[in-house]
Amino acid sequence: xxxxxxxxxxxxITVPATEPKGPRRTVVDxxxxxxxxxxxxxxxxxxxxxxxxTARAVLGLFAPGVExxxxxxxxxxxxxxxxxxxxxxxxxxxxAMVFQDPRAHINPVRSVGDFMTEGMRDSGVSRVEAxxxxxxxxxxxxxxxxxxxxxxxxxxxxxxxLQRVMIAAALAMQPDLLLADEPTTALxxxxxxxxxxxxxxxxxxxxxxxxxxxxxxxxxxxxCDRTAVMYAGRIMEVQRSTSLQxxxxxxxxxxxxxxxxxxxxxxxxxxxxxxxxxxxxxxxSGCAFEPRCSYAxxxxxxxxxxxxxxxxxxxxxxxxxxxxxxxPHAVGGPDA
Amino acid sequence: MPELLEVRDLRKVFRGRGGHADVVAVEGASFNLAAxxxxxxxxxxxxxxxxIARMLxxxxxxxxxxxxxxxxxxxxxSPRTRERRVRAREVxxxxxxxxxxxxxxxxVGHVIESxxxxxxxxxxxxxxxxxxxxxxxxxxxxRHAGVxxxxxxxxxxxxxxxxxxxxxxxxxxxxxEAVSALDVSIQAQILNLLAxxxxxxxxxxxxxxxxxxxxxxxxxxxxxxxxxxVIEQGRTRNVLASPSEPYTRALRDAVPRPGWQPARSPSLx
Amino acid sequence: xxxxxxxxxxxxxxxxxxxxxxxxxxxxxxLVILVVMLLSAVxxxxxxxxxxxxxxxxxxxxxxxxxxxxxxxxxxxxxLSRLMFGGRTTLLGPLLVIVVSxxxxxxxxxxxxxxxxxxxxxxxxxxxxxxxxxxIVFALVAVAxxxxxxxxxxxxxxxxxxxxxxxxxxxxxxxxxxxxxxSAVWIQGRSGISITAxxxxxxxxxxxxxxxxxxxxxxxxxxxxxxxxxxxxxxPTPDWGLMVKSGLDSALRGQPTEVIVASLAIVLFVGAVxxxxxxxxxxxxxx
Numbered sequence: 001x002x003x004x005x006x007x008x009x010x011x012x013i014t015v016p017a018t019e020p021k022g023p024r025r026t027v028v029d030x031x032x033x034x035x036x037x038x039x040x041x042x043x044x045x046x047x048x049x050x051x052x053x054t055a056r057a058v059l060g061l062f063a064p065g066v067e068x069x070x071x072x073x074x075x076x077x078x079x080x081x082x083x084x085x086x087x088x089x090x091x092x093x094x095x096a097m098v099f100q101d102p103r104a105h106i107n108p109v110r111s112v113g114d115f116m117t118e119g120m121r122d123s124g125v126s127r128v129e130a131x132x133x134x135x136x137x138x139x140x141x142x143x144x145x146x147x148x149x150x151x152x153x154x155x156x157x158x159x160x161x162l163q164r165v166m167i168a169a170a171l172a173m174q175p176d177l178l179l180a181d182e183p184t185t186a187l188x189x190x191x192x193x194x195x196x197x198x199x200x201x202x203x204x205x206x207x208x209x210x211x212x213x214x215x216x217x218x219x220x221x222x223x224c225d226r227t228a229v230m231y232a233g234r235i236m237e238v239q240r241s242t243s244l245q246x247x248x249x250x251x252x253x254x255x256x257x258x259x260x261x262x263x264x265x266x267x268x269x270x271x272x273x274x275x276x277x278x279x280x281x282x283x284x285s286g287c288a289f290e291p292r293c294s295y296a297x298x299x300x301x302x303x304x305x306x307x308x309x310x311x312x313x314x315x316x317x318x319x320x321x322x323x324x325x326x327x328p329h330a331v332g333g334p335d336a
Numbered sequence: 337m338p339e340l341l342e343v344r345d346l347r348k349v350f351r352g353r354g355g356h357a358d359v360v361a362v363e364g365a366s367f368n369l370a371a372x373x374x375x376x377x378x379x380x381x382x383x384x385x386x387x388i389a390r391m392l393x394x395x396x397x398x399x400x401x402x403x404x405x406x407x408x409x410x411x412x413x414s415p416r417t418r419e420r421r422v423r424a425r426e427v428x429x430x431x432x433x434x435x436x437x438x439x440x441x442x443x444v445g446h447v448i449e450s451x452x453x454x455x456x457x458x459x460x461x462x463x464x465x466x467x468x469x470x471x472x473x474x475x476x477x478x479r480h481a482g483v484x485x486x487x488x489x490x491x492x493x494x495x496x497x498x499x500x501x502x503x504x505x506x507x508x509x510x511x512x513e514a515v516s517a518l519d520v521s522i523q524a525q526i527l528n529l530l531a532x533x534x535x536x537x538x539x540x541x542x543x544x545x546x547x548x549x550x551x552x553x554x555x556x557x558x559x560x561x562x563x564x565x566v567i568e569q570g571r572t573r574n575v576l577a578s579p580s581e582p583y584t585r586a587l588r589d590a591v592p593r594p595g596w597q598p599a600r601s602p603s604l605x
Numbered sequence: 606x607x608x609x610x611x612x613x614x615x616x617x618x619x620x621x622x623x624x625x626x627x628x629x630x631x632x633x634x635x636l637v638i639l640v641v642m643l644l645s646a647v648x649x650x651x652x653x654x655x656x657x658x659x660x661x662x663x664x665x666x667x668x669x670x671x672x673x674x675x676x677x678x679x680x681x682x683x684x685l686s687r688l689m690f691g692g693r694t695t696l697l698g699p700l701l702v703i704v705v706s707x708x709x710x711x712x713x714x715x716x717x718x719x720x721x722x723x724x725x726x727x728x729x730x731x732x733x734x735x736x737x738x739x740x741i742v743f744a745l746v747a748v749a750x751x752x753x754x755x756x757x758x759x760x761x762x763x764x765x766x767x768x769x770x771x772x773x774x775x776x777x778x779x780x781x782x783x784x785x786x787x788s789a790v791w792i793q794g795r796s797g798i799s800i801t802a803x804x805x806x807x808x809x810x811x812x813x814x815x816x817x818x819x820x821x822x823x824x825x826x827x828x829x830x831x832x833x834x835x836x837x838x839x840x841p842t843p844d845w846g847l848m849v850k851s852g853l854d855s856a857l858r859g860q861p862t863e864v865i866v867a868s869l870a871i872v873l874f875v876g877a878v879x880x881x882x883x884x885x886x887x888x889x890x891x892x
Binding site for chain 3: 393394395417418420421422423424427428429431432433436437438439440441450451454497500504
Binding site: 046047142159188189190191192193194196197198200215216217218219221222223245246255256259260261262263264265266267268269270271272273274276277329330 | 380381489490491492519520521522523524525527528531546547548549550552553554573576577586587588589590591592593594596597598599600
């Protein structure tokens, strides 16, 4: 069996307590995930789900006070056990990250060209060659007047263009894995569509794997091979995207699909998931989703269900066998 | 009988400073709104939809054109305190960011009571009671009246903002991307709440949004805006089902849904 | 999660822990130093071992001893007592400068930012003009016009410090005004004054306080400098700036104690105030 590109085992992330001497708070709870070479995995969740923390853990990006246990194997080597120099190398050339707000991650007083060629220059590439490569990368993301753009400054570019520049820069060091944390959330919907198309093309051409974090389940399912749904720091469901959209296995996934307003159909009232999302440390014992679940039974409070393998899918629900095939994925029931 | 709201040839130009050109944010916008109706203004960033909302509520003054509420045309200048009090009972607004819509130093109950002062139908003595009723009407509980906003989640703070807006019983309620910053499951709850509120009274809505699915769910008619101009108007169902403008079509085609694939839109370049 | 915000009574322990959270260890130490210095100035009449103006020529120019822990000056006056009483003029004058300049500066800033247009343009130009002149010059001009003494110096410095406050608060008020919670109450028809008093000032208070505390350090230096020049507080009133001046003479005669303790007192106070002001300011921007 070939080595998986990214393999996350029992990842648990805690943040400091609110009171001095209080217990640390868990935000990611024993997460298992994997991404194969060239594959894209969508990681979907609402506030408090822990999806962003999980993604950052892959790069070893932890805010002060944040601790992680478990194993994150990138190409066989545990990221969490890496020392700084090795981690820097991985960040510089194997795993690239694209963030939600490009303006917060680019130096506003340096030109786009400087930003794109910096990494290359550092590894000994000549100025002329680095510029040439940068223009080629910009063309790959659909920016054809690269020469002009290299001389411009970040504030002169729109959000969508700047995000494309960030993607181009991320590709510069030929990474194997792209981490995208809500890369299109701040963009207009037409720009989002363009950026996602470019990402798909670029990935296809380079065989690049992607871990795509978003709150938008439809977007993830439409653009990623597989989709994982997180709730309260736990993985609730992972499936191939097409089957997740047609036959969700977890009530939460079903709830998310059904509660979205529809662009063609008007409903008298939307079918809501009652209550609010919670973080891992706020979750009750037993199933974390139970208080909000319309299929909950007494047993669901008794103990936390295990993540169960069902063919190529994984589900964490005590009633998965009974509910299989009956959960609605759209307004009008499971066969809509 | 005059329409509740009549907007004619509304124009807003922002003067360019420091050598920059003037920006025409809104050009020639005209539309009506009847009591009890829900009108959506759809567009992407730079379309001018938010500027229109701000003009309706007095935060910006139109460069040209007119806004009339219940037959009374508004003056062009920035309103003085007395005029603002009159307008407060006509139009209210809920903003996009729940975390900065409430004074972080003010108790939730006090926020609502403060708004109730404007409502002549509520006597001083019954303000407290009415405030608690309003909190319950938006899905919160009486105990939330005694806390500061930071103790509440984003969705809960947005409910308080809605309660504050309806406390004064306005004729028109404007939502400026009011559900965009919320979780999907909370968004659905708030959309249902807004439908409930509209059913109970003849309040009219103006819903500013970039999200066509939200627009379809909650509006009767819509305006599509691009670069400051209204390019299409009509019953929401018709505009979304068979748009006449390529831009509207591109907007609709870009919304992720089951079966959707992202695509570039060559017609826009 | 809904953790209800608590308004617990300030017990000794939780005041201390809040100080530590906001100010850090360094800031809390600085705050303690400030409190000690201010208290010894305020309570000087009861705490000082000697009358600060009582000359004892037999004991002149003595170094630290059991009878005089900080030594004596050229006229045999006890330095510790003079330091404690001196704190009253050295610290009270600047305090007045800060309180008045903060108040006037805030008024100008809020008026300018709220009215905008011509009002804002006029006030902003005024601020710029006042800015271009060093604060000492204001103090000197005031002394030239009104004569020497603490009050003229204070008056001059009030005019000097107001533009600093006004500029910072105008920017802050302009930013805060854009926030939706202000728009919401404006739409409800509250007057500009009501919104400024009930929304803007309370929300900007941390910034106002941090800014004022930092400026206090500068004011102390300015007042002491003018006194050192002989144009502020007049002898025999004890004042740290004057003590630095007379201490220089004593130092030339072989007894450096006075100039050292007076200079150290100024440095210690200004340093502590700056650290506290900086920490308070950090809490503000870190929001």
